[in-house]
Amino acid sequence: xxxxxxxxxxxxxxxxxxxxxxxxxxxxxxxxxxxxxxxxxxxxxxxxxxxxxxxxxxxxxxxxxxxxxxxxxxxxxxxxxxxxxxxxxxxxxxxxxxxxxxxxxxxxxxxxxxxxxxxxxxxxxxxxxxxxxxxxxxxxxxxxxxxxxxxxxxxxxxxxxxxxxxxxxxxxxxxxxxxxxxxxxxxxxxxxxxxxxxxxxxxxxxxxxxxxxxxxxxxxxxxxxxxxxxxxxxxxxxxxxxxxxxxxx
Numbered sequence: 001x002x003x004x005x006x007x008x009x010x011x012x013x014x015x016x017x018x019x020x021x022x023x024x025x026x027x028x029x030x031x032x033x034x035x036x037x038x039x040x041x042x043x044x045x046x047x048x049x050x051x052x053x054x055x056x057x058x059x060x061x062x063x064x065x066x067x068x069x070x071x072x073x074x075x076x077x078x079x080x081x082x083x084x085x086x087x088x089x090x091x092x093x094x095x096x097x098x099x100x101x102x103x104x105x106x107x108x109x110x111x112x113x114x115x116x117x118x119x120x121x122x123x124x125x126x127x128x129x130x131x132x133x134x135x136x137x138x139x140x141x142x143x144x145x146x147x148x149x150x151x152x153x154x155x156x157x158x159x160x161x162x163x164x165x166x167x168x169x170x171x172x173x174x175x176x177x178x179x180x181x182x183x184x185x186x187x188x189x190x191x192x193x194x195x196x197x198x199x200x201x202x203x204x205x206x207x208x209x210x211x212x213x214x215x216x217x218x219x220x221x222x223x224x225x226x227x228x229x230x231x232x233x234x235x236x237x238x239x240x241x242x243x244x245x246x247x248x249x
Contacts (some may be wrong), residue, residue, distance in 0.1 A: 001160070005027060005056060006025065006029070006047060006056055006057070006061050007051075007053070007056040007057045007058065008021070008025075008057075008058060013056065017070075017090055019038060019040060021038075022212075022215070023075055023076070024072045024073060024074055024075075024211050025072060025073075025198055025214065026075070026166050027071050027072065027075075027189050027235055027243055028058075031216075037066030039102055045113060048049070050246075057203070058072070058135075058208065059205055059207065059208035060076075060111065060128075060204050061134075062199050062204055062208070063143065063199070065192070065234060069189075069191050070189045070190060070191055070193075070195070070196050070199075071075060071189055072195075072207075072211060073182075073184070073187060073188035073189030073190065073211070074184075074187045074188060074211060074214060075188065076214055077218070077219070077222055077227070078187070078189075078214070078215055078218040078219070079127055079183055079184050079188065079245040080222065080227055081209055081218035081221050081227070082158060082182050082183055082186075082187060082214070082218050082221070083156070083181055083182070083183050084124075084130075084222075084225060084227075085130035085133065085134075085135060085182075085217075085218065085221050086130050086131055086177070086180070086181050087106045087130065087161075088129075088165075089162070090129060090130035091120075091121065091127040091129060092128045092129070092130065092132075092133070093125070093126075093127065093129065094116070094128070095121070096115060096128075096224065097116065097132070099127040100105070100217060100220060100221060100224075101114055101116075101133060101136050101137065102114070102132050102141075103216060103217070103220045104137060104213050104214070104216045104217035104220065105137060105140045105141075105211075105213060107212070107213075108140050108143075108213065108237065110238060111145060114136070115136075115139075116136075117132055117135070117153045119137060120132065120135070129198070130221075131177040131178070132177075133217065133226060134177045134182065135175055135176045135177050137217065138175040138176075139175050139213070140212065141177060141198075141206065141209060141210055141213060142246045143203060143207075147174040148172055148174075148175050148197070148198065148201065149173050149174060150169045150170075150172045150187070150194070150197050151169070151170070151171050151172075152169075152180075152186065152192060152193065152194075153168060153169055153170060153179075153185070154167065154168050154169065154170055154180050154181045154183060154185060154186075155183040155184050155185040155190075155207075156181055156183060165181065166179055166180075167181045168180070168181075170182065170186065170194075172194070173241040182194065187210075187211070187214050194210075195210055195211060195214075196203065198210050215219075
């Protein structure tokens with residue numbers, strides 16, 4: 001049993017005997033998947049209902065009270081998918097682009113239709129970039145709000161992608177992701193990233209919606225692209241061991 005407490009909207013799933021929880025909230029509970037258990041409490045009066053709606057709900061528990069640093073964020077497979085999606089060489093057909101946008105944004109405000117932007121490549125086949133998916137998502141999320149502009153750095157240095165690459169810097173102008181790879185620093189529990197900026201500028205409800213929308217997007221894209229990890233990826237090799245020993249020395 002963990003001492004922390006948050007309020008969630010429950011969705012009852014048939015004969016399920018366990019509590020399912022979005023892993024964006026795992027860090028808040030310090031849940032580390034080593035046999036942790038949780039207690040579930042239901043509100044008993046109107047005062048308790050008001051408290052869980054306005055104070056202890058998950059969106060309002062985005063930051064640590066002691067210093068304002070972010071607690072909630074996406075982890076694991078979402079980070080892998082986010083990096084792959086926002087790489088420079090990620091291109092999508094019109095069907096793939098629209099499928100990703102609809103799958104991720106169908107719960108957002110749909111008072112206006114989602115507008116498919118012009119493709120980045122026109123010939124021989126129209127192709128859209130992964131960065132355009134993020135831009136379109138931000139347009140839909142912040143519909144009717146002042147567009148977001150921000151500059152930051154990526155978790156992965158630009159030179160990791162090749163000599164002279166500028167992908168280590170993240171630039172967003174008027175909701176458009178122009179440059180940069182999005183990773184844990186921008187949608188994980190890191191300060192001054194994309195989700196943290198949305199929280200500070202637009203409020204907790206927008207930040208919560210952004211986390212949910214990005215999670216749906218990244219899961220769906222990973223199902224389209226695929227990602228595997230085999231035994232060979234875990235085995236040590238002599239060259240890496242020599243580098244590690246040199247660093248330790």
